[in-house]
Amino acid sequence: MIAIVKESATNDQLQHFVKWIEGRGFRTNVSRGENETVVGIIGDTTQIDPFLLESMDIIETVRRVSEPFKKANRKFHPEDTIVDCGHGVKIGGGNFQVMAGPCSVEGKNLIEIARCVKDAGATMLRGGAYKPRTSPYSYQGMGEKGLDLLLEASAELDMPIVTEVMDPRDVQLFVDKKIDVMQIGARNAQNFSLLKEVGKTKTPILLKRGMSGTIDELLMAAEYIMSEGNENVILCERGIRTFETRTRNTFDVNAIPVLHHLSHLPVVGDPSHSTGYTRYVRPAAYAATAAGADGLEIEVHNCPQEAWSDGAQALTPAQFADAMKRIALIREAVTADLDKE
Structure with a gap:
């Protein structure tokens, strides 16, 4: 349930209302936007009479929310969330990375x-310093040494790093090393112990959709993280497993606008894992950009044929540079304010 607060309400009135709701055993989530303030009421709201709330001086209207994800829900938080990834880099709310x-x-x-x-x-x-692989005999990553190499590159180039954490026992290591963004991969999208553990941190989380996960399951995975206190979540559409075998996965471009409709969290597209082949990565990246993605995650290697993993889907630096020019043009088109022209 959400309660929309009147513009005339004072801070004292709002705090009194929140205290009154929480005193009845519910949790609250207050979202202050440019145009309105929304109080999300979390719990068994069948026990609350919406007409009683609407009779209060500070409440404009009350709406029931049927979706099970509350903190990730745009109804609770109408304004886009902007996640600070460090080094002056922010994503969401018009910030494209x-x-x-x-x-x-x-x-x-x-x-x-x-x-x-x-x-x-x-x-x-x-x-990737830690690599989840289907076969136990495949390359599993450099581990902590790989994290240190990423941190060295980050320090030299003043860039935030994104790298995957696979085990709840490693989360504190990532926090201690001040990893900028922890990635939860598709295979761990419903590893609830891991989701809860990263939720106890304040580190931004790039959460990938499970390979057979629905959109609602992705949002509920985000809810696991957010329910522990970490609201710095970035959603990632990375393709889902279907009956099609011509590509590694099927890129669900539909998911990008759907997620923006349902949630206030930033949405990133991953055209590399979605397609699995270099020749398809750039067109899929353009599609994600045109669909309104807040960012892209793209694999690039200076010598893909010698890459230790996933070389078949990596762009060369030259291919990536060409793609970035075209992505900028698409961004210019989809964000243009035509009313001013």
């Missing part, structure tokens, strides 16, 4: 790749 870099951190070539993607316009460096 591109995260680029190799699938796996491999060594000294990381800084070379990082320089290339930054020169092309990327604002965040992505790279």
Whole structure:
């Protein structure tokens, strides 16, 4: 249930109302936007008479919310959330960012790749130090050493880093090393212990949709994180598993506007894992941009044929630079204010 507060309400009245609601065993989420203030009431709201609330001087109207995700719901938080990823980089609310870099951190070539993607316009460096792989015999990542290489590149280039955490026991290590953005991969999208653990931090979380997950399941995964206190969540559409075999996954571009409609959280598109083939990555990136994504996560490698993982879907620095120019043009088109022209 949400209660929309009248513009004339004072801060004291609002605090008194929140205290009154919480005194009855409910949790609240207060969202102050430019045009209105919304109080989200979380709990078994069947026990609340909406007409009683609407009779109060400070309440404009009351609406019931049927969706189970409350904190991630746009009805509770009408304004777009802007997530601060560090180094002056923010995403959401009109702030568009591109995260680029190799699938796996491999060594000294990381800084070379990082320089290339930054020169092309990327604002965040992505790279995997811990790699979830289908086969236990596949390369599993450099681990803590890989994190240190990412941090060195971040310090040299003043770029926030995005890297995946796989185990609840490693979350504190990521926090201690001051990793800018922790990524939850598709295979861990419903690892509830991990979601709760990252929820106890304040570190921004890039949450990927599960390979067979519905949109509602993605939002409920975000709810797990947010319910623990961490509201710095970025949603990521990375393709879902369907009966189609010509691409690695099926890129659900529909999900981008749907998520924006349902949630206030930033939404990122991942055209690399969605398609699985270099030749399709750029068109999928353009589609995500045109659909209103707040950012993109793209794999880039200086020598894809020698990449330790996922070389088949990595762009070369030259291909990435070309893509960034075209992405900028698409962004200009979709954000233009035609009424002023």
